[in-house]
Amino acid sequence: MGKIKVKTPLVELDGDEMTRIIWKEIKDRFIHPYLDITLEYYDLGVEYRDKTDDQVTVDSANAIKKHGVGVKCATITPNADRVKEYNLKQEWKSPNGTIRAILDGTVFRKPIIIKNIPAAVNSWKKPIAIGRHAYGDIYRDVEISVDGPGKVELVYTDASGNEKQRLLVNEFKGSGVALAMHNLDESIKSFAKACFNYALSEKISIWFATKDTISKKYHARFRDIFDTMAKEQDAAMKAAGITYSYYLIDDAVAQIMKNEGGQLWALMNYDGDVMSDMVASGFGSLGLMTSVLVSPDGKYEYEAAHGTVTRHYRKYQKGETTSTNSVASIFAWTGALAKRGELDGTPDVVNFAHKLEEAIIETIEGGEMTKDLLSLSTAAKKTELDTFQFMEAVQKRLDAKLK
Ligand code: NAP
Ligand code: MG
Numbered sequence: 274m275g276k277i278k279v280k281t282p283l284v285e286l287d288g289d290e291m292t293r294i295i296w297k298e299i300k301d302r303f304i305h306p307y308l309d310i311t312l313e314y315y316d317l318g319v320e321y322r323d324k325t326d327d328q329v330t331v332d333s334a335n336a337i338k339k340h341g342v343g344v345k346c347a348t349i350t351p352n353a354d355r356v357k358e359y360n361l362k363q364e365w366k367s368p369n370g371t372i373r374a375i376l377d378g379t380v381f382r383k384p385i386i387i388k389n390i391p392a393a394v395n396s397w398k399k400p401i402a403i404g405r406h407a408y409g410d411i412y413r414d415v416e417i418s419v420d421g422p423g424k425v426e427l428v429y430t431d432a433s434g435n436e437k438q439r440l441l442v443n444e445f446k447g448s449g450v451a452l453a454m455h456n457l458d459e460s461i462k463s464f465a466k467a468c469f470n471y472a473l474s475e476k477i478s479i480w481f482a483t484k485d486t487i488s489k490k491y492h493a494r495f496r497d498i499f500d501t502m503a504k505e506q507d508a509a510m511k512a513a514g515i516t517y518s519y520y521l522i523d524d525a526v527a528q529i530m531k532n533e534g535g536q537l538w539a540l541m542n543y544d545g546d547v548m549s550d551m552v553a554s555g556f557g558s559l560g561l562m563t564s565v566l567v568s569p570d571g572k573y574e575y576e577a578a579h580g581t582v583t584r585h586y587r588k589y590q591k592g593e594t595t596s597t598n599s600v601a602s603i604f605a606w607t608g609a610l611a612k613r614g615e616l617d618g619t620p621d622v623v624n625f626a627h628k629l630e631e632a633i634i635e636t637i638e639g640g641e642m643t644k645d646l647l648s649l650s651t652a653a654k655k656t657e658l659d660t661f662q663f664m665e666a667v668q669k670r671l672d673a674k675l676k
Contacts, residue, residue: 277625279310280617283609284336286317286368286574288346290581291589291660293318295599296346298661299606302668303629307675308610308622313340317368319349323361330368334375337574341616344609345372345576346602369566372574378566379404379467381537382549382578384556385563385604387637389652392534393555399535401552404471405545406464412542414454425451461495465502466569468539473506474567474612478515481539482525495541553578558645560598565608575608577601585660596644597660600633603667625675632670641666 287296304310315333322329337343349355350367373380383402392398419425425442442451472479481499483492496519503510503517510517520528522544529538540548553562562578578601585597607626614622636642640652643663647655658666 276307276309277621278619279308279610279613279622280619281342281613282311282313282340283613284333284340284343284574285312285314286333286343286345286348287314288348288581289318290347290349290583291586291595291597292347292577292579292581292602294586294589295597295602295660295664298664299599299603302664303603303671304606307625317346317348319351319355319359319361319365322348322365322368323359326362327365327368327371330365330371331375334372337372337376337572338568341572342609342613343574344605345369345574346605347577347579347581349581373407373566376566376568376572376574377463378568378572378574379464379471380407380564380566381471382553382562382564384553385561385600385634386556387561387634387646387650389638390557390561390646390649391651392557394530396531396533397555398533400556401529401534402471402475402477402537403545403549403552404464404468404537404539405549406461406540406542407545408460408464408542409456410454410542411452414452416450416452419445419449419451421448422446427453456491456494458494458498461498462502463569464539465499467567468499468537469502469506469509470569470571471565471567472515472537473509473513475537476513476515478536479503479517479539480520480525480536481517482520482522482544483541484522486521492541499539557649558598560601560643560645563601563604563608573609573612575605575612577605595660596657598643598645599660599664600637603633603664604630628674629667629671632667632674636663636667636670639670 287293313336315329315336317330317333348368351361351364355361356364381402381404383400386400422445424444427440427442428436429438430436468479483495485492485496500519553559559579564576564578566574582597585595589595607630611623611626614620614626637646640654641656641658641663642650644657647657
């Protein structure tokens with residue numbers, strides 16, 4: 274059988290620890306034997322980031338900008354302990370944060386659905402994708418502790434120094450707290466655009482939710498921007514067979530618990546932070562959560578939602594058996610390949626990606642899985658496989674499918 278040709282280079286971002294071990298295994302088992310592909314390689318392992326003063330991270334983001342699609346391994350975000358462990362020059366910033374800023378992207382997380390791994394919520398049958406706005410609100414607020422009686426005000430002074438508005442926040446009779454937060458029309462528009470790009474690309478409907486009945490300027494601005502974009506995207510949405518619905522956040526939360534899933538749930542920063550963790554745990558394991566960064570101009574970076582799985586890597590270093598779930602990392606590759614194939618107009622590549630995904634799901638549904646899924650699965654007969662045995666089992670199924 275000849276290898277399938279991938280037309281455009283795929284940008285590859287290598288990473289750290291256990292996921293770096295899995296990463297190489299994925300390429301050796303599932304990529305190189307089947308695909309004639311050019312991988313534009315960037316080593317985002319923490320040692321090379323340190324060596325290049327983090328330039329490699331910037332370069333990798335620019336490469337995604339140029340080629341359109343990238344696939345990323347999980348990476349260490351260094352803290353003081355890591356600086357000591359790897360003898361780093363400094364606590365380099367989160368690579369994901371750097372790449373997100375360069376691509377002006379939004380992160381979408383979506384669980385992989387497996388029949389014998391039931392969701393915690395009975396009605397959830399299809400994946401709920403979460404899109405979280407990643408700028409502003411309380412994450413960039415200013416807060417003050419008020420020690421005693423006095424007033425707190427909110428003042429807007431224009432660029433020429435004229436005081437335009439002064440609002441009383443509160444006349445304090447005793448001690449208390451106050452905060453001010455902000456957001457930017459440009460950032461909200463980029464977020465909305467990325468949400469519509471993602472929903473159109475996945476052909477899933479969009480839910481957006483805020484509390485605009487209470488927050489008549491701040492939350493209402495988000496709603497207005499989304500509503501306007503929904504009107505602009507009306508023809509594209511009709512063509513894709515999807516819809517846009519606006520909910521009050523408390524209504525959305527109530528609805529989601531009775532809903533079968535299968536939508537993009539777009540959320541403001543804080544709501545997205547909270548709801549993404551709720552939805553992730555509701556669907557089972559971190560090893561089954563995929564993640565994609567989408568920019569408003571349609572660039573895509575795929576990765577697993579989990580980290581470098583340090584605890585498992587420590588075992589691996591000691592030569593012990595590990596049971597790290599490779600599914601989300603392999604799905605990062607299939608997501609990237611399917612998108613590459615779609616953009617290149619090469620259905621063979623898309624088809625290969627889908628076959629590999631099917632092979633994974635059928636392996637788990639057939640009762641073969643890593644330890645993290647063992648207690649969640651309702652399969653009648655279950656076999657625990659280690660990190661490498663699992664990938665071997667998937668490859669057997671893949672080969673049978675490709676015959
Ligand atoms: P983590 O790597 O996601 O792992 C936390 C725990 O979750 C693991 O110890 C394991 O639990 C379980 N787990 C996660 N992924 C799994 C998988 N594929 N298979 C089986 N179990 C899995 O988070 P962390 O330990 O907090 O962070 C480790 C490093 O990753 C940090 O340096 C952090 O900076 C980095 N990180 C990177 C990203 C990214 O690049 N996107 C995201 C998050 C964290 P058990 O040990 O109980 O089996
Ligand atoms: Mg959170």
